[in-house]
Amino acid sequence: MVKKRRGLIKYILVxxxxxxxxxxxxxxxxxxxxxxTLPVPAVTVAMPVVGTMEESVTINGHVEARSMxxxxxxxxxxxxxxxxxxGEQVEKGQLLAQIDPEAFRQQMLQAQxxxxxxESSFKRVEGxxxxxxxxxxxYDTVKAQRDAARAQYDLAVxxxxxxxxxxxxxxxxxxxxxxxxxxxxSPQPVAVVADLSxxxxxxxxxxxxxxxxxxxxxxxxxxxILPQDEVGLSLTGEGAGGIKLAQGRLDTxxxxxxxxxKTFEILFQLEEGKEWFTPGMFVRVKIVFNSLENVLLLPxxxxxxxxxxxxxxAADEAKADSEAALRGRIGSWNHHNSLTDNQWIMVxxxxxxxLFVVEGQETVLAGQEVQxxxxxxxxxxx
Numbered sequence: 001m002v003k004k005r006r007g008l009i010k011y012i013l014v015x016x017x018x019x020x021x022x023x024x025x026x027x028x029x030x031x032x033x034x035x036x037t038l039p040v041p042a043v044t045v046a047m048p049v050v051g052t053m054e055e056s057v058t059i060n061g062h063v064e065a066r067s068m069x070x071x072x073x074x075x076x077x078x079x080x081x082x083x084x085x086x087g088e089q090v091e092k093g094q095l096l097a098q099i100d101p102e103a104f105r106q107q108m109l110q111a112q113x114x115x116x117x118x119e120s121s122f123k124r125v126e127g128x129x130x131x132x133x134x135x136x137x138x139y140d141t142v143k144a145q146r147d148a149a150r151a152q153y154d155l156a157v158x159x160x161x162x163x164x165x166x167x168x169x170x171x172x173x174x175x176x177x178x179x180x181x182x183x184x185x186s187p188q189p190v191a192v193v194a195d196l197s198x199x200x201x202x203x204x205x206x207x208x209x210x211x212x213x214x215x216x217x218x219x220x221x222x223x224x225i226l227p228q229d230e231v232g233l234s235l236t237g238e239g240a241g242g243i244k245l246a247q248g249r250l251d252t253x254x255x256x257x258x259x260x261x262k263t264f265e266i267l268f269q270l271e272e273g274k275e276w277f278t279p280g281m282f283v284r285v286k287i288v289f290n291s292l293e294n295v296l297l298l299p300x301x302x303x304x305x306x307x308x309x310x311x312x313x314a315a316d317e318a319k320a321d322s323e324a325a326l327r328g329r330i331g332s333w334n335h336h337n338s339l340t341d342n343q344w345i346m347v348x349x350x351x352x353x354x355l356f357v358v359e360g361q362e363t364v365l366a367g368q369e370v371q372x373x374x375x376x377x378x379x380x381x382x
Contacts, residue, residue, distance in 0.1 A: 041360065041364050041371070042370070042373070043360035043372050044357070044372065045326070045374055047352070047353060047356070047377070048298050048377070049297050050297070051297045052291055053291070054290070054291050055291075056286050059205060060283070061201045061283055061284075062281065063201055063224070063278065064199070064200060064280070065171075065279045066195070066199070067198065068174070068193075068194040070191075070192050071168065071189050071193060072190075073097070074186065075163055075184075077101075078099065078100045078181065078184075079098065079099055081098035082176075082179055082180045084173055084191040087173065088172070089171070091167070092169055095166050096173075096191045096193075097178065098164055098165070101160055104156065104162075107159065107160075110156070118142070118146040118148075119146055119149075121146070122143055122145075165190050167191075170195070171193045172194055175189075194279060199269070200267050201248065201267070201283060203265070203267075204263040204264075205264055206263055213289060220253075221247070221249070221287075222249075222286060222288065223245050223285070224245060224274075224284075225286060227282075227283075246274045247273060248270055249269050250267075250269075253265075268287075296347045299343065299345075299358060299377065300340060300341075300342070300343055301358070302361065303345065308333060309334075309335050309345070309357075310331065310356065310366065311332075311333060312326060313331040326374065327370070328372065330364050330365065355372065357372070
């Protein structure tokens, strides 16, 4: 009885498995023609825009005043009055520090008394000499003593004047490191005064640029850029992204290369936009040595990670405007020999009406069919 029951179970299992196999074969046989087609990638394309490409070099530097004068006291002594204050405007001859004048006044009075005595002696001997009662030697001796005493007196008067330390130029006090009660001496300036209306950037340029800069020296211009992280996003200026910039004019260019540093010095004067700059600021200086106008440009963001530019080829004849939707295949162009800057890539004239991929290029391959929408680029001089 048990054996019959086991045989029945085996029979049922065989039937179920066979039925499953038959049904499975029918299912797969009925779906042989079903395939999955990938959607056509979508990209954005645009024709090159006409603009100006600038050949330039960017070098870091610091702003300085052309005339930055440390005011050194010519006599030593205790400062009794110190009106100098950093940031204040001063006129030429304005008092910056008053050194205690009493010692110098006493020296002047002493020299004055000596001079007065020798002057009296000289007048007496001079009268005797004219009357023939004194010799030429006596006359010359007293005259020399009188002249030496006069020189000592003049020196004492000069030193008394040096006790009042004044500004040699009109400008702004950049530093006032001392205070009333300090001892002034010649190694330590009482103040540093600069003319902030005449700012420059002095650059040490690598020697490899010497021939290039010398060739274009009559058309060199510069943009002095204060980076965004130094001014903050709350400031809006001429530059993009929150930066501040000033225009620079070539002032001087050294005619030789320093053998030790392998650099040459070049000086740019800040002109338009210099109100945001002050001595000591770190800046980036973009030196433009050549400008190519009315050339075809593409944004540098259109470049794929492999360094190539992708364009639409074999497209239909749809009108290329912002409403158009084109379908075509992707072509590739290597731009490694073209000029670039931090914004644009220059493309040859033959590509004037070519639609380049400006968005979505990282998701497609050369030869792949795509669906493209057309946009119009705009160029604005930065």
